[in-house]
Amino acid sequence: MQAKQWEVRLSGTGGQGLVTAGIILAEGAGIYDGKEVVQTQVYGPQSRGGASRSEVIISDEPVMYPEVTESDVLLAMSQEAADAYIHEQRAEGIVLVDSTFVKVVPETRAKVYAIPLTKIAREVARTEIVASIVALGALATLTGIVSQDGLEQAVLARAPKGTEEANRAALHAGFAAGHEVREQ
Amino acid sequence: MRAKPRARLMLGNEACAEGAIAAGVRFFAGYPITPATETAEVMARRLPEVGGVYIQMEDELGSLSAVVGASAGGVKAMTATSSPGFSLMQEFISSAIIGEYPLVVANVMRLGPGIGNIVASQMDVMQARWGAHGGLPMIAFCPSSVRETFELTIRAVNWSERLRTPVLLMTDGVVGHMREKVVIPEPGEIELWNRPLPAVPPEEYQCFDPGPDNVPAIPPFGGKYRVHYNAAIHDFRGVTTMADPKWCEYGVRRLAAKIEAHIDELTETHSVLMDDAEIAVFAYGPVARAAEASVRQAREMGIKAGLMRTVTLWPFPEKQVREMAKQVEVIVVPEMNLGQMVLEVERCAAGQAQIESVTRVDSMLITPKQVLDRITAVAPRRQIPWPS
Amino acid sequence: MAKLKPLTELRKEHFHFSRFPTTYCPGCGIGNVLQAVTRAIDETGRPPESFTFAVGIGCYGNIGNYLDFDELRLSHGRVPAMATGLKLARPDLNVIAMMGDGDATAIGGNHLIHAARRNIDITAIILNNHTYGMTGGQYSPATRLGDYATTAPYGMLEPAFDICKLAEGAGATFVARTTTFRMVQTIDIVRRAIEHPGFALVEIDSQCPVIYGRMNRWGDAVSMLKKQNALTVTLEKAKTMTPEELKGKIVVGIFKQAVEPEFTGEYYKVINRVRRPQDAS
CATH class of the missing domain: 3.40.50.970 (Thiamin diphosphate (ThDP)-binding fold, Pyr/PP domains)
Structure with a gap:
């Protein structure tokens, strides 16, 4: 895809780390890759459970409208999120669902990839908390919106002390999983 | 690394x-x-x-x-x-x-x-x-x-x-x-202004002496200069003179004058695609980003739209808006309120352009589509928009 | 206590005598308070330019016109808050927060209790004349029960604040009450309050003969002061009296004097701990 501007929506439930994932993606693309970025999120009670979303616009040029209207890239880490946001997804873009939770992918003309992100997180890092990092790794491979190197630096810069290895493992598992589904 | x-x-x-x-x-x-x-x-x-x-x-x-x-x-x-x-x-x-x-x-x-x-x-x-x-x-x-x-x-x-x-x-x-x-710039890369300090010796000093630019030079407390900050109407010494209409009038007008003298330096506006614009959008804050997107989309549709974004809300950029009103036929003013700065635009346009207020009060950012819809609705007849 | 210097000398040193006569009514207690405070400042031996008066609104609010000290005069009630900002930004200054009873305990009550709670090194002097004098004699939270005011034409129904108990309860570490009649004690207490390292509050019971005095038939300034003195009971004496006997009395003395961590000092310890050398300026 040649879009100069990528509108990325990361969605799921509160507690899945999607706001932090949005910040990491924006830092990877914006600070380490040197792109223009805007990151926004829905604040409020949603951050304590229920629907949660974080959005990142990545562009080669300064970003005009700062909010995502239709996404080029949608990450859905819950069934509710997939149901809610797939209709605001561009046909030319891609959708990544966490098949651990998303059992029925609503109809869309966009290319859909299903990866058991949370299951992978449990396996490689023994914690679900890094499932969003697995997701970022997979998105990096699938879309190229952020370089693997830039993303890794951003992940490690944000990882709380003592969790660097778990995060790195999750990220690399994500890179690999993205590669795998793309080859299928 | x-x-x-x-x-x-x-x-x-x-x-x-x-x-x-x-x-x-x-x-x-x-x-x-x-x-x-x-x-x-x-x-x-x-x-x-x-x-x-x-x-x-x-x-x-x-x-x-x-x-x-x-x-x-x-x-x-x-x-x-x-x-x-x-x-x-x-x-x-x-x-x-x-x-x-x-x-x-x-x-x-x-x-x-x-x-x-x-x-x-x-x-x-x-x-x-x-x-x-x-x-x-x-x-x-x-x-x-x-x-x-x-x-x-x-x-x-x-x-x-x-x-x-x-x-x-x-x-x-x-x-x-x-x-x-x-x-973040390095210290030294940023130009910093500091409040003026007295140039006269303490015995000649009057803390509210306005000086040539109407800005008194008031030093910090604790020095040789006596300072009487006073939020009541006062004379040059800071002594309350609220019963004296002359000092009331002087005080109020000087405080206004010290800001009005710098209107040109204070008012900053940015124009996008305004050179040949016939429809202008006047916006501020994040709404201006929606407005810029809408103006570019309107251009793609063949509508001669432009944007004036103001960085300075107050003092209001009167001159700039007056000039814009002479040039364009319509000024669209999108705001996340019930229409506030549009009143200033109307005042400065003084009938020279048609003013269109676009408002949104659901606490969400105005979208490019909202602004574009108004632009296409009011586009002068000769600028027939393409079907979207 | 040192020998009192003549008033003429005090005026020369600390007042703009050229601006006299003041706008105050004959017999007003503000003059007594200013004399006591400036004498107390002298007795501390600290340089006059190290003192700043934070002042609000009320009859006393015009003291800056006559006092030869740095002064910060703003809106009604916010004196403790602006004094807090000033002291934190400039720990080197001695900050005197002058307030009236309405100023300090009605509109500024919230700021007063929080300044006391922080135990910030400010000297709060509350001139309590039991009324809003400048606006013509309305009742304040310090108006005595049953007394008359323009807004209490049938007598005051609300109980008055005990300002010293309020300050003590809020955490002030120096709390005292004195009266305009007891000048020597007032000078001594204000000096101790200034020297106290923490939030110090001194309530000075004062006379307002022209407005409060007339409305309540207390007579002129002299008879008001006599009556004030007749109602005055020292703290030592008060300890031997029953609550019933103490009703309506003005108990004077130092109620609390304790050294506890002072907010400005504690904050600057934090600055010294976390300050980054490259940003030092």
Whole structure:
């Protein structure tokens, strides 16, 4: 895809780390890759459970409208999120669902990839908390919106002390999983 | 390893705090309120690192009082709040005008009236101008981005010092809660202005002697110069002369004049695709970003649209709007309120252009489509829009 | 206590005598208070330029016109808050927060209790004349039960604040009450309050003969002061009296004097701990 501007929506439930994932993606693309970025999120009670979303616009040029209207890239880490946001997804873009939770992918003309992100997180890092990092790794491979190197630096810069290895493992598992589904 | 990057991804409210520190602010007093609280949180952590002081006061009245106290002590000082707190601060904004204390109030606007909601609006832009009793001219800047929040906070601090007057940074929940890249300049890369100091010896000194530029030179407390900050009508010595109509008139007009003398320097507008525009959009804050997107889309449809974005809400860019009204046939004014700055546009256009107000009051950012719909609806007949 | 210097000398040193006569009514207690405070400042031996008066609104609000000290004069009630900002920004200054009873305990009550709670090194002097004199004699939170005011034409129904108990309860570490009649004691107490390292509050019971005095038939200033003195009971004496006997009395003395961590000092310890050398300026 040649879009100069990528509108990325990361969605799921509160507690899945999607706001932090949005910040990491924006830092990877914006600070380490040197792109223009805007990151926004829905604040409020949603951050304590229920629907949660974080959005990142990545562009080669300064970003005009700062909010995502239709996404080029949608990450859905819950069934509710997939149901809610797939209709605001561009046909030319891609959708990544966490098949651990998303059992029925609503109809869309966009290319859909299903990866058991949370299951992978449990396996490689023994914690679900890094499932969003697995997701970022997979998105990096699938879309190229952020370089693997830039993303890794951003992940490690944000990882709380003592969790660097778990995060790195999750990220690399994500890179690999993205590669795998793309080859299928 | 790559070198440590100079750019940082920052929240708008964080950029306000960092901009203030870069501008030399070393005192912050505040009271928690969404969506402004992050500025206070960053200040609480950062100020002691640079030798400054943060204090959480008992309410917004106390916050701005403490800011005034610190400013009178010679320290650059500010607070940040959101709309309900901004209402409470009007008393001291007015006091700071006549007492001539330099200070900055950042208002991260949210939806009113009352508690309203905690997301975003542009509902206080008229309050910024007219909220403080007395109705004296105000200086208010309005950022569209996180980077601009950083820059305009510095500018707000600088102007407050130079003219010894409160300056408002009118941001909102959209920009305050958005993250973008900011490159923090090295100290020395930023031009800093400081309040004027007396040039005469203490025995000849009168603290409210306005000097040639109508800005008195008031030193910090504790020195050889006697200082009487006074928020009542006063003479050059700071002695209350409120019973004397001559001093009332002089005091009010001088305070207005010191700001009006700098209108050209203070008003900053940015034009996009305006050269041959027949329809203009006039916008400020994050709405201007929606407006720019809509103007570019209108151009693709063959409509000669342009954007004037104002960075300065107050003093209002009268000259620029007057010129624009002569050039275009229609001015569309999108705002996240019931239509406030559109009144100023109408006043300055004085019938020379058709004015179209686009409003949104559900606390969400106006979209490019909303603005574009109005542009296409009012496009002069000869500019037939393409089917979309 | 040193020998009192003549008033002429005091005026020369600390007042703009050229601006006299003041705008105050004959017999007003503000003059007594200013004399006591400036004498107390002298007795501390600290340089006059190290003192700043934070002042609000009320009859006393015009003292800056006559006092030759740095002054910060703003709106009604916010004196403790602006004094807090000033002291934090400028720990080198001696900050005197002058307030009236309405100023300090009605509109500024919230700021007063929080300044006391923080134990910030400010000297709060509350001139309690039991009324809003400048606006013509309305009742304040310190108006005595049953007394008359323009807004209490049938007598005051609300109980008055005990300002000293309020300050003590809020955490002030020096709390005292004195009267305009007891000048020597007032000078001594104000000096101790200034020297106290923490939030110090001195309530000075004062006479307002022209407004409060007339409305309540207390007579002129001299008879008001006599009556004030007749009602005055020292703290030592008060300890031997029953609550019933103490009703309506003015108990004078130092109620509390304790050294506890002071806010400005504590904050600057934090600055010294976390300050980054490259940012030092």
